[in-house]
Amino acid sequence: MAIPPPIDGFARYLMKSKFGAGRDFKVLDPNTEEQLFLIDGHIGTRPKAEVKGPDGKDLYKVRGKLLGIPKRIDVADASGEHVAHLHAKPFKFVHDKIEITFANGDEWLVVGSVMEKSYTVNDSNDRHVMQITQKWVTMRDKFIMDVADGVDPGLAFAVMWAIDRWVEHD
Numbered sequence: 001m002a003i004p005p006p007i008d009g010f011a012r013y014l015m016k017s018k019f020g021a022g023r024d025f026k027v028l029d030p031n032t033e034e035q036l037f038l039i040d041g042h043i044g045t046r047p048k049a050e051v052k053g054p055d056g057k058d059l060y061k062v063r064g065k066l067l068g069i070p071k072r073i074d075v076a077d078a079s080g081e082h083v084a085h086l087h088a089k090p091f092k093f094v095h096d097k098i099e100i101t102f103a104n105g106d107e108w109l110v111v112g113s114v115m116e117k118s119y120t121v122n123d124s125n126d127r128h129v130m131q132i133t134q135k136w137v138t139m140r141d142k143f144i145m146d147v148a149d150g151v152d153p154g155l156a157f158a159v160m161w162a163i164d165r166w167v168e169h170d
Contacts, residue, residue, distance in 0.1 A: 007131065010146040011153065015039075015160070017141040023049070023165060027157055030144070037154065039161050047073065047165040051158045059154035062162050073162040075155070083155065086162050098166060100159060110163060117143065117167070121159065130156050132163075 006012045014033065018024040023041035028034060038056075041049040047064035060083065064073035073086040084102045100108040100121070108129060112119030117134035131146040147156045 013145045015143040060158040075158045
């Protein structure tokens with residue numbers, strides 16, 4: 001699978017999963033592979049993770065409730081303030097349309113193949129805010145992630161991790 005070229009007006013990141021449980025990801029500069037962020041996933045009955053900035057401090061917290069109807073994953077900022085939640089229509093086993101609703105009323109929609117981990121995230125004006133493409137021929141999961149200028153990268157990583165966990169539980 002060919003990786004599409006970077007999109008103008010987007011920052012490109014490389015995300016590599018770490019060995020071990022919990023779905024941890026290192027977020028790297030794609031040119032130097034310098035670590036920029038860390039997504040620290042945790043094992044448990046509910047998916048949860050913290051997105052840590054370059055200084056190691058928590059930026060966002062992700063908490064899920066995947067056994068409920070409907071499934072839901074929440075994103076909060078470092079202080080615990082609700083930022084967004086992911087949801088989809090109940091009773092669908094494969095979700096290729098996951099909605100993200102923000103506390104301020106904005107909405108994003110995941111479009112594409114979440115099962116193949118090649119999808120975009122669009123805002124309510126149908127503008128791409130994120131594009132995720134997985135490199136398939138690797139020992140560990142490796143993603144290329146493009147984030148639109150003006151979108152908080154930490155929030156984008158929290159949303160991407162939540163989508164990844166959603167698919168893993170489907």
